[in-house]
Amino acid sequence: MLGKTAGGLFWMFRYLERSENTARLLDAGFRIALTRSSAAENEWASVVATAGVSRNYLEKYDQYVARNVIDFLLRDRTNPSSVWSVIEAARNNARMVRTALTREVWEATNECYMTLRDLLSHPVSERDLPDVLGSIRQQSALVRGALHGTMLRNDIFDFARLGTFLERADNTARILDVKYYVLLPSASFVGSSLDNVQWESILRSVSAQRAFRWLNPGEVNPMSIAEFLILDRRLPRSLVFCYSKIVDNLGYLEEDYGLRLDCHDKAMPILKRLKDASITTIFDHGLHEFITTFIRDNIDLGAQIEQDYRFSG
């Protein structure tokens, strides 16, 4: 496979994953804004921070208000991570790697692009937001479905999956990074309804509020939420789950190519650290530090994969 093609697949699926994550973040933020108007501005600020685009946002707007945040995260072309920007980038990558995709995956991607182009051609009102967010998630689910249903399980698939899980791990880690203060024991006292809302919002932004309730009946506390998002092997958006997948896919590539590279040596210790950790040791050593180290390692691994598989020369 061409190095460029591997890179195109990797980024195509990173971008698709990002569009879905941004939709989830907006969904969670919107929910808080609706139910807690006093907390709305803070919540929107943390949504923008989690998306990693605070600086770009503040260049354009002074305040975090729903209308601007929604527009900036959904449609703004000057925001490289807006849903529209990443969907366009995903489709451009898909065109570039067209020969590596089945007709089904390409058509689902193209359809996703055309549907969202129509939905996002005008500012999205708060009234329409839930529907639009639903469509974004649905469209990316269709691409994922086509990928799983029609693609060969070979290096093409591995690079697509690596992109997905690196992006997803980054997203979950950023949610924890921005909201870690809500999860710290010192800041919490049982029964604060604002804390409950914040916790709920964290779970909602990884689409796991229901799963959490089933697995942890009756005990919503910050430590168990952090444990769920970092260490639960069943949750498809937890850090440990993402890294199991990353290590698996890197392993398939190693086997397929008969080539062990630096990225393999970098990924393994990250997974091991997650597997060996308990939530009490993480809190003892500092949640924030744990998360920032993870984000740094994750970025570093992405760059290593890019280099090892010659994405760009």
Added chain:
Amino acid sequence: MEDSKQIFDEMHGEAGGVRYPYAEYQKWLETEDPARLRRKSTASEAFFRRTGITFNVYGREEAAERLIPFDIIPRVISAREWARLERGIEQRVRAINAFLHDIYHRQEILRAGRIPLDIIANNAAFLPQMIGVSPPGNVYTHIVGTDLVRTGEDEFYVLEDNARTPSGVSYMLENRETMLHMFPELFAEVKVRTVSDYPKNLRRSLGECAPEACEGKPVIAVLTPGIYNSAYFEHSFLADQMGAELVEGHDLRVINGRIAMRTTRGYDPIDVLYRRVDDDFLDPLTFNSQSQLGVAGIMDVYRAGGITIANAPGTGIADDKAIYSYIPEIVEFYTGEKAMLKNVPTWRCAEPESLAYVLDNLTELVVKEVHGSGGYGMLVGPAASKKELAAFRAKLKARPGNYIAQPTLALSTVPILTKKGLAPRHVDLRPFVLVSPRQVNITPGGLTRVALKAGSLVVNSSQGGGTKDTWVLEE
């Protein structure tokens, strides 16, 4: 403006009945509900959009990707008509390859005085870098798209030879797919020859042209300028259908006398490069030094037999519009036979008497730039305004050698489906020809381009033309 009596309609003929190739289609059409046809027509557009069969229009930021309109009424050619065209095209393509070999080697045709020396010597399409180079198997034009027009029952003309990098074959294939998808029952009733073997034949044909350096199964790659190129869809489509890598200049470099592509496991040599990049951009060391689209050093590798470039550099000298008028002589010179397919009569404005005639009769002629393509820089005399005529007159006088002129042909028509039912529109035809040392293979049919505006003779997709599925009937 046009004398309607002279126009030949391929479906209804001159008499207004139904010509025999369309008999079975007509039977089916009579049983169809017109409203259903129109619905199908709309559905076909959604089908094309979803598949992403678009082309990019340069210089338009928004709506950069456009669809080429597709008309659902097929253009039908009988087995007998096709057999005749096929023989004529093969003869012409073989002669063109012989001409290219000669012109870059001994130049017998110039010595024999059959074509003037200065038409070669002063021609930018003639590449001195190709002198003495023999491409693998002596094939120069691996892929040709011979543009044909028709003016009567037995009147076919070659309009252009397109021996560089003809495009449009993906539309030929997708048009058929669309028709099969929309009207499966129709193909059960009418026996139409398949076109879907084209990618397989292309791969085989290119493989048969592998260079000496090739070991084992030939590795084929398609070289594209990238996703913003107007024909990118076609490049990726062909690579995908052939099972070949789609590469850009920056994926390639010279390693050990071969052209190699950067893969996830290192650099792999390529045997045959189907390039969809113009000569000028192929090698910054040999041609345009600013080019980012080619590969530095590829010409040296090529000359040493390390790679096959398809089509060969320098084939433009054979489809140059100034050379075009000499093709009948060229066919005779290399095959010893009369050309089976006619040329459109052509005035070479470089010749003073011709120029005088052209200036006197401008309102009846089509004037084309010698090196132009895509319908740009062309004057259609009968349709031009006084201002346009005056402007062109000045251009002709300033640089006569840059132009040729042809009579305005009464191109045949085929009906398209309009809101008011069937209506005749002018068409041309581009069959696709594959050349290898072993054979010349012509896909039955080709791309029919159709002018969508009533009376218009400009069929180019960049100027609002559409396409049709082209049927060659089985015996």
